[in-house]
Amino acid sequence: MARALFGFALRPSQEQAVRAVEEGRDVLAVLPTGSGKSAIYQVAGMSIGGLTLVVSPLIALQRDQLRSLSGRRCGDRTVGAALLNSSQRVHERRDTLDRLARGELDFLLVGPEQLTNSDTRTAIRASARAVRLFTVDEAHLVSEWGQDFRPEYLRLVDALAEFGRPPVLALTATASPPVQADITRGLGMRSPQVVVADFDRPNISLATRLTEPSEPEPAAVDDRCVDVVIAHDTPALVYALTHARCESLADRLQRDAFRAAAYHGGLSARTRSDVQDAFFAGQLDVVVATSAFGLGIDKADIRAVVHAGVPASIDDYYQEIGRAGRDGEPAAAVLVHDPRTIRIPRSLAARTHLGETVLHSVVDAIENAGCSIAVADLVRAAAVPAHAVDRVVNELAELGFLVLSGSGRHRVVRPRRHLPGPADLTDQLVTRDKRRQAVLASKLDAARAYAESTRCRRAELLAYFGETYPAPCGNCDNDRVPKEAPAPHPSIIGGTPVRHRLWGEGQLMSRDDHELLVYFPDVGYKHLTASTLASGILQRC
Template identity: 35%
Template structure:
């Protein structure tokens, strides 16, 4: 269907309380309404959710929104109730009452509901899956779309089955949205969801965030340095709210206790805490009743507090993808903010330790055998057949799919596909850790280094980070758009490392994400002289 921009703007104002959608938002909405798929990569705070909300309003049909952020979904439903009227949107989770689910089912059957927020687990089987098999949605929105990719650090097995769900609905026009996705992850999103259409990558610049790295020489200095930096950052940001990230639950508890003893309001947050305590910390954080929260990555997606003024990583994160996400929780209100990382070379050993492994061989074989017998079965069915947990089954199925396995192949062959793909992912995790070292050691503009990691090959330094602010400024990062016919995001082959994708191309180095060996940084001169890379 075709809807003009003035009509879309009028709908946005009347139903969604948005006075003036951006050109990028309107472009994405039009593409969806014309029947195309869209992969939308845009920084947090740029209004990605408006795209599927406005598309559903314009189409006057049901859009299913798949999200892991169900508390945030609840906030959106309440906001839509206030702006568009009750009955425009609903949420389907295990937390809803039987009466609420009955009302939602009735609205789906009547065709009056426009947005239905749910989790991928709810679509794996049961009442909602049966309902949507009878009344498939006209649109699908996949929030935090990077979760579908086994290359991503936030991979969730339940997301890997969404392509199958989408196909069962007749492959409706789909918008997949995320704030962070490298070129490899974007390709995986297309593959897993079966997307055609276009990509809209709106860039990775965060113009209000100043990035810094501070060297830590001894682990015994960490607690004192964190306390010192928290006080300094609070003073710099005039008492601003902050986040301190650590890698383990034990470190969260220990460091929070140290800061509390020093007189700071600094609760710990991690997945091992009781739900009531986690909610209590969440509420205090959003109310501004704390100075900082000391957290693991569990305090992650769904944390939307625009007034965060600083993020301090007390330990090096496991990847630049994670660092981009977590550091970006500062400054979402468009005001100046700071992201600092305490870096100690020895901390990277923790990243190697957490690089992950592969599922147990016995579990792989059981899933492979069941999949050969019923290749179209969903995760819930195969979990019942094998007696294994859904997470394990989903992980094995995702590895089989990512490895291009065919259910007609022998079990030994399928097990080998899983082993090789899992080993490739483990290698990738290890090379991602080394990318963090390169970032910390770099004399280039830190903002440019991060943006180049995601394929945004900008050349203008930010002027805010510590390297830009140092005497003499940051070393220039000279971008190449072409190297003997090879370009950023080109598929290439290396005689030793195999196939890969160019992620960064500069005068000095070529960075390639290889399928088997992860990230490798090659000297540009050697690539040219020895013809190390060939078009794939």
């Protein structure tokens, strides 16, 4: 089937995932950027027949995937594929729905919000071809611990049930073991086959460059980033932590004769589109962007990815450096580290905190409504910001206390029968909020530890994802710098179950002679001394 569609055979990890789907199993495939995740659902979908529904978070991604399917032939017929998203004109949407009804589609690409629309779900159920495969692209967005968490993804389980519960195929390039568990749980996957390919991108060199501490922070970061860009080939991506830093860095690079532009959420959609098109067309040397410039960026010849400050997590860092060297040629990932910038991701994480007063207000408003209430009305009744109401509503729905219907501004909340009292509900939400804050803080600590590590960066990075890598790699700054004494040889365990006297069960991610990295579901990542094992404070399960 792969040769018929693409003219080449699948890689072993792709083939393993396809075979599991063909056997009717749910599958989570975690494959590095550029390793052909789309080929898995395309081959599996054509192999098992029927309609393959593909949930993808960005319209740009949906269009890219449609382009990859358009015109392909399988045997004596052309593959049928179409989009359903909010950007379509009325006649385009009608054409897709007509083709769906006639059974002409093999693949239907949709955004997650489309599946909250009852008309869309009805049209899919009424299709002449039943949904035989339910594919979720960028599945790490299911994880509530991610910076890009998309609550719409948690409602996909309801759509699955309506479509007869076909096999689920979840695809992502970024998922540590805890996030993998989040994905399989959030999508209600049944005894899933988890296929994890090698996370290593050996063609990408890894390095950290420190700023000059005597300079003011903005100038120190900008100066060092410019030095790094000058030292590497272009095209290059520079990831900054704020809109202002994007603008200042782009301006500095322009003064140094680079064709550079800023890209962030504060710019108009037209401007962002123009910047992206110019970068892809080779008309820009450097784009300085926030994390908004991430998903859907498939430019094969990016030679360097530079981070102007430690990001919120290693998950984010790995996702973003994965934009480099997709053509297989040498590329560089350089993290510019100034300890003063840590306050920025810490502040962003703190914004997700919901105070007990806010939680009480929303829960009381739901209780007082007594029946279904529109989210817009709930915002007015609770007298708190709309984003806070959305967060509380999503969490109560995930806990099973509410049913959500509709989408966007038209969402409606319906409390289930036998709803616990307001005090009990609020206590549960407070507990979840404290857990979230602890995990987010630990993720930032792990990212900072990577930036300040003196050991093999590749081993450190891959250990976070539970993968064994024998140091040294020979392609990171720490392995290229001569040392007076040999560094301890990492012994990376890859997710060994352990139990801590205080924090309970966890996963031992890596270990050397001096330090352990352990993930605990309730408190996140913790760096512990090796003596915790010897003393029995931490025990293998």
